[in-house]
Amino acid sequence: MNQPHPRLPEFKYYQPKSSKEAVDFLDKHADQSRPYAGGTDCFNQVRDRRILPQYLVDLKSIGGFRDIKFDPKKGLTVGAAVPLNEIIFHPKVKQHYPVLIDAAREVGGYQLRNRATLVGNLCNASPCGDTIGPCLVYLSKVHIVGPGGKRKVDLKDFFEGPGKTSLKPGEIVESISFPIPPAGAKGAYQSIGRNKFGDLAIAAVTVLGYEKKDNPSGYEFLLTLTAVAPTVIFANLAQDILRMQPITHSILEQAAAACSEACKPIDDIRSSARYRRDMIRMLALRGLEETCKLLNLPL
Numbered sequence: 001m002n003q004p005h006p007r008l009p010e011f012k013y014y015q016p017k018s019s020k021e022a023v024d025f026l027d028k029h030a031d032q033s034r035p036y037a038g039g040t041d042c043f044n045q046v047r048d049r050r051i052l053p054q055y056l057v058d059l060k061s062i063g064g065f066r067d068i069k070f071d072p073k074k075g076l077t078v079g080a081a082v083p084l085n086e087i088i089f090h091p092k093v094k095q096h097y098p099v100l101i102d103a104a105r106e107v108g109g110y111q112l113r114n115r116a117t118l119v120g121n122l123c124n125a126s127p128c129g130d131t132i133g134p135c136l137v138y139l140s141k142v143h144i145v146g147p148g149g150k151r152k153v154d155l156k157d158f159f160e161g162p163g164k165t166s167l168k169p170g171e172i173v174e175s176i177s178f179p180i181p182p183a184g185a186k187g188a189y190q191s192i193g194r195n196k197f198g199d200l201a202i203a204a205v206t207v208l209g210y211e212k213k214d215n216p217s218g219y220e221f222l223l224t225l226t227a228v229a230p231t232v233i234f235a236n237l238a239q240d241i242l243r244m245q246p247i248t249h250s251i252l253e254q255a256a257a258a259c260s261e262a263c264k265p266i267d268d269i270r271s272s273a274r275y276r277r278d279m280i281r282m283l284a285l286r287g288l289e290e291t292c293k294l295l296n297l298p299l
């Protein structure tokens with residue numbers, strides 16, 4: 001009988017205790033090593049022979065990588081090895097970044113989220129990564145360390161294509177940071193999959209809205225679209241529509257249509273491109289309606 005899941009191939013395990021140890025090792029074994037945190041993407045890729053590293057570098061024991069820190073002025077910092085469930089149940093995340101929690105809850109099942117990390121979801125760079133949209137609308141930054149030292153990148157500049165990031169050989173992400181969101185910001189994460197539990201998103205929309213007196217509409221809305229382009233994208237035209245005109249239900253419909261226009265979806269095993277485009281319009285409208293309700297904005 002064919003084995004649907006072949007066994008893991010042989011590899012060597014390395015467990016650094018500091019970022020420097022990790023970076024030195026990854027730099028020395030550049031083409032033969034791979035870092036991982038939860039391993040929920042990485043081990044599947046190794047099992048399926050999509051990657052065949054000689055060394056797997058476990059980042060979970062690095063000092064500070066399991067920390068979540070919150071500062072009322074600077075915002076939130078999440079270490080690279082913090083599992084999603086710790087983020088979901090953190091009171092400060094709940095208070096200040098609720099849309100991130102809504103999206104993190106969509107990742108797999110409860111057991112998976114005890115293992116899978118936020119930074120792993122970003123570094124995997126799947127166009128359907130559930131947490132990417134919220135991290136984008138909350139204007140997060142990725143903190144990177146590598147052979148050339150430390151650097152900080154806006155998350156919007158981190159993704160280069162499906163499975164591709166701007167990380168250079170030997171570099172790892174140490175943490176992700178989020179500024180304090182604008183006062184009164186509210187938002188929503190709307191996604192659809194083939195089933196209700198644990199499937200990757202066919203399409204998803206993240207919305208974050210807040211009052212901005214300088215804008216002709218009096219509001220600013222940030223919108224991202226997931227699983228409908230090579231990377232998660234901002235819906236720029238929809239954002240402009242919501243910035244320039246008084247917010248009415250008809251304007252929300254126009255913005256939702258602009259989201260659908262902004263998609264570059266593909267046909268694949270989980271959905272047709274056309275269905276994805278239609279779902280984006282529906283999810284964007286739902287997300288905007290929900291956000292306006294939370295903002296007490298009459299339509």
Ligand SMILES: Cc1cc2nc3c(=O)[nH]c(=O)nc-3n(C[C@H](O)[C@H](O)[C@H](O)COP(=O)(O)OP(=O)(O)OC[C@H]3O[C@@H](n4cnc5c(N)ncnc54)[C@H](O)[C@@H]3O)c2cc1C
Binds near residue numbers: 041
């Ligand atoms: C059954 C199942 C269901 C799933 N459902 C969903 C879902 O609904 N939604 C969703 O978005 N995802 C889903 N996933 C994918 C996966 O669980 C998530 O992407 C998860 O957040 C990855 O985190 P991790 O810590 O396990 O990543 P890992 O597997 O440890 O790493 C993922 C990738 O990032 C790299 N990496 C990890 N950490 C670092 C770092 N600090 N610096 C540099 N590179 C790094 C690794 O080399 C690897 O390429 C599912 C996976 C499984 C197995």
